[in-house]
């Protein structure tokens with residue numbers, strides 16, 4: 216057919232495809248950080264939606280309208296904007312001090328695109344000079360807006376009450392739009408000082424995957440960064456919160472506390488305490504819960520936007536990039552798989568084997584090396600006495616356990632004998648897998664983190680389950696009493712220790728399908744890494 220195609224069509228096709236291939240992908244054209252001017256508060260949600268396709272990382276929104284009439288509308292727009300715009304991870308920041316005379320605007324992130332709704336076309340030349348944190352060569356982008364499409368509910372809004380001193384609290388792990396609503400509604404109502412208690416480590420240990428929550432200093436910095444962007448004129452006191460109350464239980468200056476429906480009872484407890492201390496109760500502003508509309512939302516996750524959901528979605532992903540390890544050969548690529556007893560690590564190993572990984576199980580190696588007649592067997596009986604041998608010359612693990620589990624020095628002595636023998640055999644098996652053509656080998660070991668065997672691996676993958684779940688699983692599987700199960704769990708690294716250096720974390724706590732999703736994600740990113748390795 217091609218010889219019949221007129222030459223001119225052929226040439227046009229080649230030229231068009233050349234320019235199409237050359238044209239930058241959407242993300243190449245997008246700005247990193249944009250600042251969007253909007254002519255009035257009622258348009259925020261609609262115009263913002265249109266503007267968000269031009270910006271990748273942070274989109275600041277500035278309403279150009281006089282403040283009094285705008286506050287109640289802005290309060291509604293805060294709820295609308297943050298609960299509806301959850302797409303493409305864009306970090307939207309609605310600046311709260313609407314003003315018809317725009318003075319200097321400073322933003323936490325540099326602006327490489329200024330956007331404006333078409334009704335501001337005549338003013339944009341003045342407006343853009345107010346933005347002091349623009350990069351050189353920033354772009355201008357107008358957003359076509361057909362008037363009469365605004366989001367305002369008809370009729371004037373009730374005036375919004377403001378207070379000198381406002382308080383709120385939370386964990387604020389990986390700040391999300393639910394947090395932004397809470398923080399924005401508080402900052403909108405404060406005129407002098409906003410106090411934010413950010414839960415310290417003693418307050419978070421009942422949360423899902425609490426071990427993955429960012430350090431309190433990081434969470435405080437993120438809350439401050441957001442607040443200073445949305446309202447730079449307020450004083451902020453953002454501090455580690457060690458109990459429900461913070462300073463609000465006995466400081467008369469606090470007049471308003473902002474909570475959500477799920478934390479309203481906390482506000483009531485504080486007010487009861489204030490009354491008992493002879494203080495006025497604070498007013499309480501309650502926000503609704505913003506629903507999660509994440510495209511991959513799973514039924515295992517919470518319905519509302521939540522940090523727990525965000526942490527669950529981290530499972531199986533690369534939490535920290537692998538550091539090149541010159542002490543081991545480039546191939547095969549060795550994944551150390553760590554995890555406590557009853558953590559579910561053996562099942563994960565099995566699934567990785569099904570994906571084509573070679574498997575080296577250090578616990579089985581140790582078990583085999585204990586066999587009568589092998590060097591390790593003799594070394595152990597010489598070190599701990601013949602009593603640790605059965606009549607048939609096997610190592611009596613119960614007797615050996617009684618000696619070492621009750622005496623740290625004895626345990627260290629045993630480890631100094633067993634670990635070198637185990638890791639030597641494990642490395643022999645890894646080499647053998649490499650020679651037989653395996654590109655990936657998973658080395659599973661309960662003691663991997665304690666023995667620091669990640670030094671023999673390209674990546675460390677750790678498996679954790681909540682402590683109470685591990686205890687329950689041990690009781691059910693090993694028929695132990697609760698006390699025995701607790702003793703076993705206490706004798707091994709904590710979840711925090713297991714994941715401290717982990718590149719990837721799994722938590723087989725929910726359904727098998729949810730665990731399989733974590734494994735698939737981890738295997739997928741591993742293939743991308745291997746594809747780029749020479």
Ligand SMILES: Nc1ncnc2c1ncn2[C@@H]1O[C@H](COP(=O)(O)OP(=O)(O)OP(=O)(O)O)[C@@H](O)[C@H]1O
Pocket residue numbers: 384385386387388392393394396397422423474475476477478502503504505506519520521522523524
């Ligand atoms: N989706 C949401 N909509 C409105 N408010 C929310 C939402 N999620 C959390 N909040 C509120 O923000 C404050 C801080 O909550 P927190 O930091 O515990 O958020 P979270 O997402 O529930 O965290 P985690 O899942 O780790 O418990 C609380 O008052 C909480 O009720």
Ligand SMILES: CC(C)(COP(=O)(O)O)[C@@H](O)C(=O)NCCC(=O)NCCS
Pocket residue numbers: 382383384385386387410411412414456458459460461462463472474478479480481482485
């Ligand atoms: C205790 C806490 C702040 C914990 O936050 P979290 O549940 O969001 O993790 C929250 O549950 C709560 O009760 N908030 C209302 C009381 C409050 O804000 N206290 C801090 C005042 S500085």
